[in-house]
Amino acid sequence: MSIADKAKQDALAAYLGMWQDFVVAGRTSDWQSPALGHHATGLALQNLSRGLYSDHYKGLVTKGEPILNPSVSSAEPADAPTKIIVTDCGDSTNWLKYWKDTGERADDEAGGRRLINAIVEKQSDGSWKVSDYGVHEVGSCG
């Protein structure tokens, strides 16, 4: 496996790992979960934590999990990437918010497919972490 291919593989693993950590933390809206920092840093980590804090404040938890199918859309520099853009069309149909006290759905609005772009960068220790991501509105991808 080439250096570039290994980098892409690691970047995709970091992307998937970040959402998996977020899914687990979201079950209890654990905004202080140390796991959030395993695959995310910077703006991405802040957004994850603040989103969970907002849910924690409101008394919401998230149940289920999204369906992800990411791919690498760019890598630079090409021969030994340190910054990779991952693009996804995430499906949140079965990953929704509920009131913690009653167990009822927070809203009747359904989830759906969202365009996601994530910036994954190689850290100084050699690991790959998502440094920023953008999740667009429901219906923003096919």
Next chain:
Amino acid sequence: MRLTLRRLGVLVGLTVGGLLSMAIPSLADDDGWGETDCQQNPTPACDIGAGKGGAPSPGPGGGPGIPVGGGGNGGDGSDPYPRCRYVEVGYQDPSGQPTESGAWYMVVCSPDGKDPWTHGPVFVPDGDNGQPAPSPEQVAQMARNRLRLPAPTIAANPVGDQLVNLPTWLWLSSWEPVAATASWMGSSLRRSSATRSSVATAVGRSRLLSWST
């Protein structure tokens, strides 16, 4: 035929002035990404692919809006969310607290904070008066939501039961304009006014009397 004033149905038209054109604020979607998406957090990654057919990202200042009613007041004339307030919370940022002194706040838009507009946490430096503020249009909308035109009072002569073929005078009171103001954190003062433009009164089964300015 007898006609009593209790049978009069009244339709009231309004003319409302002020800065009133604005979009209803978008709410967070109700899925796992709802509080972290580009609508709530328009980070640089939201611009990736922009102009290439990707989804448009919110412009600067995007994010959750301030509740302004949007015309839906539940039918009883009350505004359930007249304004949001900042509530200090004990949030700690995972990337380390900001170096400048200040505090984290939730922007809470209902008594229990369980409404779709409540959002945060946001960091507000000490002495900073530049908190995320509503636009002038949103402040104007707040003022509009506080407008309450008094119900017109119908008077008649003869008073009480009316008689067929006996001319009856009907008139209205409370035609004066009303005004309301709203401000945000001591600034962005906006004033909206409303004037009743017409009143239609159903008399009997088929006749409609109308007044207008």
